Amino acid sequence: MSEDGHGLRELGYKQEFERTLGTFHTFAAGISYISILTGTFQMFYFGFGMGGPANWWSWPMVFVGQLMVALSFAELSARYPVAGSIYNWSKRLGNPHVAWLAGWMMLVASIVTVGSVALAYQITLPQISSVFQFVGDGTGEYDAPVNAVILGSVLILFSTLVNAWSTKLMARINSAGVFIELVAAVLLVVLLAVSAVRGPSVVLDTAGKGSGHDLGYFGAFLVGSLASAYVMYGFDTASSLGEETVDPRRNAPKAILRALVASFVLGGLILLFALMSVRNINAPELSSVGLQYVVLDVLGPVVGKIFLVAVAIAVTVCILAVHTAAIRMMFAMARDNNLPAGSLLAKVHGKQKTPVVPAVVVGLIAVLLLVVNIGQPQIFQMVTSIGVILIYVAYLLVTVPMLIARLRGRWPGEGAPSGGFSLGRFGLPVNILGVLWGAGMALNLAWPRSEVYNPTPPYHWYLQWGAFLVVGVVGLGGFAYYWFVLRHKTGVLAEHAADGS
Structure with missing residues (x-):
């Protein structure tokens, strides 16, 4: 039994x-999912508009919180470098029901993220x-939304x-693109x-954003911090490719941590120097166009473009990267017969060695979601925001069972691989901080703020409370289907089971 295949056999897969x-x-897989340039250029306008220049401090805040989660994931990836990592980790740490919910939420969120990131073409290419x-x-009412759907599709x-x-x-x-992105980020x-x-000192300027908030500037900062929270996740993708990686137990933990740290350093510096270099810090374009405006304003049209x-x-x-992660999650759940048409979704093409059907299914659903943006951009914005919440909740469905296992003395357990990444005695405090951070940020993301979920007319209560409503429907509705239909036939499909399993 090869070292690479050990974790698979332990999970019952070949x-x-x-x-x-x-x-x-x-x-590259981890850093391209986070995507420094995509996230900062797509979300700068929101963070600046809500929290002013001082919102920069949300970047290191989110990094420290997510680092606690990433460190726990690094330990898990050294033990179980497997496709659909969030799902399989939760299954080993908790029970099949919690694992299914974690995988389901991560899958839905990943598909939504494919659609939402595709819209970034519209704010860049034109x-x-x-x-x-x-x-x-x-300039027309539907010019941008329709064009965004075309480019995104x-x-x-x-x-x-x-x-x-x-x-x-x-x-x-992906690697070539990440190399270009890293070089461009450094040059920028x-x-x-x-x-x-x-x-x-510009990062100490609140720009008067605290007025009108019950909690003063802290309230505005909590809203603006969502811009950073929307960017710094997806580092677990490095482990989700564990079944296709050489020496994954050593490579995956390093990739997870390096991707997060590199994104934090480069992204933080870009945001800082953008605030320091833009000629008019009060320009309204900072809250509407965002970093695209800064680049063109500071560097000129030629270099800026x-x-x-x-x-x-x-x-x-x-x-x-996001599409790849969604495919691996769909494949991982399907080979456990935990999705409809499991055998079809879990089929690996004999020659290409890729799950073709999940690739197509994820793409089709993402395009269908894009169409919603044409006539109902507020609903699409709400759905994409909720996609991020689902990811934070899915992370909690790993870190909470991991914490319970630690408190019960079941982690790392017998047979833990030697020489891999380990937090040692720091594991428990890091795990506790990761859980507290994840729960706090999930609540902050979901809080029914009109400026996040219903910023423009028409105003509807169900849009403002959309996070709780949609997360509830996705979670409870999906779990009901699992409980009454799927759980009775769940189990590793024979064609994917390890020899002797």
Whole structure:
């Protein structure tokens, strides 16, 4: 029994994927899901609009909280580097019911994220050239929403074809894109830094955003912190490719932590120097256009558009990574017969060694979700925000069972691999902090704020309370289907079971 396959056999699965991914491939998968340029360029306007320049402090705050979660995940990835990591980790730590709910929420959230990230093309490509504005001139009521669906659908089609064709091709494109993204991020930091017109004390400027909030600026800061929370997740993708990674027990933990740390450092510096270099810190475009405006304002149209091309590349590889993670989750749950048509969804193509059907299903659903954005952008915004909440809840369905196992003395347990990543005696406090952070941020994300879930007319109570309503429907409705239908036939499908299982 090979070292790579040990975790699979322990979980009852046989090796079906090709192990072709190296250290940089797994690191690239994690960092492209987080995607420094995609997330910061897509969410800067919101954070600045809600919290002003001082909202910058939400970036290190979210990093510290997510680092507690990532450290726990690194321990788990050293033990179980397996597809659908969140689902399988929860299954080992808790019970099949909790695991199904964790996997279901992560799957739904990942598919929603594919659609929401695809919309980032619309706020980047037309800024590069009007050629990319296929519908009208961008000023009409439906010009931007319809054009966003067209651009996003093309991107999702590309991602579907690549993911269905070859994991190796996906990894090569993703790694090349991440390399370009990292180089562009470093250059952007340098150019913004040398163009600074004010000092770093700008991050102490609240811009009067606390007025009107019951909690003063702290209330505004909590809202603005969602911009950072919407970016810094997905690092577990490195482990979800564990069945396709060489030496995954050593590579996956390193990839998880390196992806998060690199994203924090580069993203934090970009945000800081953007605030220091923009010529007019009170420009209304900062709260509407965002970092795209800063880049063009500071670097000029020629250099600025070159960096926007790098942002478009980052969006592309981000979609590839999110799509890949959703496929692995769908495959992992299906081979346990925990999804409808499990045998079909869990089938690995004999020649390409990829789960083709999940790639297509995820792509189709994501495109259908995009269509909602045409006539109901508020509903789509609500759904995408809720997708992030589902991910934080799915993370909790791993960290909470892990904490319970620690308190009961069942972690790491017998047979824990030696020489792998371990927190040792720091494991319990890190785990506790990860649970507290995850619960607090999930509540902050879901809180019924009109500025998040119903910012423009028409105002409806069900939009403002949409997070609780939709999370409840997805969670309770999905679990009811599992409880009454799927749980009676769950179990590793014979064609995927390890020999002797």
